[in-house]
Amino acid sequence: MRADLLRSGFAKFALLIAVFLVLYFAIPAVEGNYLWRLPHLISGWPEQINKFVRFLMFDWLPIDIYDPEIEEYEASPLIKEVTRAFSTGILFCINFLREFLLGGAKTLAAFAGWDYARAHPDLVWPALPWTIVAAGAALLGYALKGGGWQRWRLVPRFTSRFSGNGNLRWKPCRWS
Numbered sequence: 001m002r003a004d005l006l007r008s009g010f011a012k013f014a015l016l017i018a019v020f021l022v023l024y025f026a027i028p029a030v031e032g033n034y035l036w037r038l039p040h041l042i043s044g045w046p047e048q049i050n051k052f053v054r055f056l057m058f059d060w061l062p063i064d065i066y067d068p069e070i071e072e073y074e075a076s077p078l079i080k081e082v083t084r085a086f087s088t089g090i091l092f093c094i095n096f097l098r099e100f101l102l103g104g105a106k107t108l109a110a111f112a113g114w115d116y117a118r119a120h121p122d123l124v125w126p127a128l129p130w131t132i133v134a135a136g137a138a139l140l141g142y143a144l145k146g147g148g149w150q151r152w153r154l155v156p157r158f159t160s161r162f163s164g165n166g167n168l169r170w171k172p173c174r175w176s
Helices: 001-006 009-026 034-041 045-058 080-103 105-111 114-119 130-143 145-163
Strands: 062-067 072-077
Touching: 045 072, 045 080, 045 114, 062 080, 080 105, 114 130
Parallel strands: none
Antiparallel strands: 062 072
């Protein structure tokens, strides 16, 4: 019986509250007591952490980076450049997936450059039909044998139906 009582969440919570109240009233609130002064002793830690992060982001290990706008080298911290390069890579992956699904010229411009994309305006990546995207998501969920993955097959259906852009929604073809 006692083991079942200690396994329940309410009993653990009640025991924790009881221990807290006993310790709260048993320890006197004196200025020399370190248990009561602990919040005052660690109150400067968040500011110290902020100063350390600011130092890392703006002052630590400066490297020279060429700025083409002013045509000079300027000092920039290494951490800032590394995080900027990492976030640029993540953004490229997001844009590539978006452009692959929705179609467009940004995907081709990422590989060939904007000058080539502007010189050939008829060169665009066609959008994948939403039925293909939904079928691919369902097959991926089935292949991975996961119920959570299989729910992803509903995402393209709802996004294609409830997207506000009428140009992206599927419209039935009418032969006149």
